[in-house]
Amino acid sequence: MRLGFFLREAVRSIRANVAISIAAIVTVMIAVFILGTFIPSYLYVQSTVNQQKSRLDLQVYVADAATTPEVAALQAEIVGLKDHGLVKGFTYVSKDEALQQFKSRLNDPSILNLLPNNPLPASFDVTPTDPSHNTQIAASLRASPAIDTTMPGNGISYAEQTANRLLSIARFIQYAGLGLIGVLLIAAVLLIGNTIRLSIFARRREVEVMRLVGATNWFIRWPFVIEGIICGVVGAVISVAALWVAKVLIVDPYVASSTDGLTKNQANTIGFASLAILLILAGGAVGAVGSGVTLRRFLKV
């Protein structure tokens, strides 16, 4: 492969149809910019959703006074629900573990030393196969004598259906975002394809001469593929630059001023360098696919 020759031919061709190439570059730019804002947002929503999901576990509090056979019977019932497919898994959290978990969440754990004894009950942390099963699970466990009914929710606490609805809205937003990206990427592919189609038309004499003097099919195709890739990569690089400016001017100050620990932790869902590489690769891929599709249709060699 004669890279020097191909690059020269591709650049010659881009300069010959500047306006059309710019149109394709701008489309890639817009698509990649939106992709670049969507990927971190998507990852943020995703991790938030996962956190919400874990909050949908049922807490089944065990009374301090419960006897060992009573606790064993409760556990057997949970295992039975698991066998029925309602429960995905469960963990037993002892009184000591509960206290440790509580301590780790406090700013000043030493305050607990003031307590004469451990006030926290042991519990089963039950993960449903789907949050919509929560009511049913709670109902079948409620009769157990091991449950500490003084705790919230009469000893079995779980989030309501509304939380579930929030999750589906989040999911809808994700799908809509993916759809938008898909449409934009297809538009970018088509516009690059159009650029290449016009470029093939503008260079039909070159192609004719190439065929006559015995150029192989791939030798004829390469300059067009490279032209598409150049358009894609240039568009992507411009939008990466724009994203970086947006990050420095908008996102970073917001995160820095944010008091919400969650935002702080989740803001770096993907490193900017990895995001930039990903986006530039995506731009190149869009260019390659766009020219590839067009070459198949318009350059029968």
Place this chain on the structure above:
Amino acid sequence: MSTETDTDAELNSAEPSRSASRPARDVERRIDRRSLLRPGDGPMVIFEGVTKRYGTDVVGLEDVSLSIEAGEFVFLVGPSGSGKSTFIRLLIKELDATEGTVIVGGRDLGKMRRSKVPYLRRGIGCVFQDFKLLPGRTIYENVAYALEVTGDAPRAIRRKVPEILSLTGLSDKSDRLPNELSGGEQQRVSIARAFVNHPRLLIADEPTGNLDPDTSIGIMQLLYRINRTGTTVIMATHDRDLVDKMQMRVVALEDGRLVRDERSASYATVEP
């Protein structure tokens, strides 16, 4: 432009000019490995009962059989629509015969895979009435293009292009663009490009079609010199004067049929 006397002297001289033959032989060995044409002793072109129909009923060529030896110079004549261009396009497998066999340089083109066609064409130089030069590129770049496309090294290109430009008398025009040249000069460029690879077969479809008689003679002279280096030349033409002057082999087509194939002949049969 060359005068009538110069031309006649050149055309009648049996001695190939030295400047043309030396590079030709030196390059020939290399070229044969790259192109698909077999060097052997067999004929350069064989047509066996070749019929070409466009669609179901338009006849391009009808049951044509002939053989052209390596090193021959052949005029392909006939009225418009008689099938000359069809004949030429079959040779480079731009078209496939509907019936019959086309063999070029020992290769049966009917059996040749599509992917091999570029390699076939590297062994055949093509010249057309409309020159097919690339408008945005200089004369030098136009000729070099044929070499770049076939993967020659830059060093070889820098050596071969000036060589062929001087052979075709274009040395002082190498930095000009095609539209800054006369028709005759442009046709020389297209011949230079066709011959820069020193192909064993050169086909020309009405190369003098757009040129005045004097200029045509200059082009004819160039093709003849190329033929003297051992290259087989097949030239489709309407130019009665040129054919009569040359007295070479003439293959005449009419409505796609071969109606005459004579050695040392004129454009038309001379009625006794």
